[in-house]
Amino acid sequence: MNNKEIGKLGEDFTIDFLNKRGFIILERNYKVPLGEVDIIAQKGDLLIFIEVKTRRNLDFGIPAEAVxxxxxxxxxxIAELYISxxxxxxxxxxxxxxxxxxxxSGKILDWEYLINAF
Structure with missing residues (x-):
């Protein structure tokens, strides 16, 4: 499994997680010249920009630490650009x-959703 496949697996899991909790997915892999946001979602009057980090091991630390x-x-x-x-x-x-x-093998062993992470 290459990095792109690992990333897609994590994003697919996150989309499912968000959908089950009533989020509306507005964008996936929103790209602009400055970079990319994995998922942009909305729930009520809340606009959420979500970064998904997926790893096969902890050799480089907890995935969220990469943000x-x-x-x-x-x-x-990128959020400012999206909004404007x-x-x-x-x-x-x-x-x-x-x-x-x-x-x-690509099975999800553990996950954590960090709300208001930054």
């Missing part, structure tokens, strides 16, 4: 992280 200050700043700038371009209706913005650990 460092630089990545957070980039995601916030798409003009979604919302009252609040939130930035969440889904952190997923997989087995070598």
């Amino acid at each position: 460092d200050r630089t990545k957070q700043t980039r995601i916030k700038k 371009t798409k003009k979604p209706k919302f009252k609040k913005i939130r930035f969440d992280i889904m952190s997923i650990i997989l087995s070598k």
Whole structure:
């Protein structure tokens, strides 16, 4: 399983997780020249930008730790671009992280959804 497949598996799991909890998925892999946000969702008047980090082991730390200050700043700038371009209706913005650990065979061993992560 390559990194792209691992990422897709994590994003698929996260989309399912969000759908089951009443979130509306607005965008998946929203790309602009500055970068990409994995998932943009809405729940009520809340607009949520979600970064999904999926790993097969903890050799490089907990997946969520990969969303460092630089990545957070980039995601916030992409969020500003999204809002100015798409003009979604919302009252609040939130930035969440889904952190997923997989087995070598691709089975989800553990996950954590971090609300208001940054």
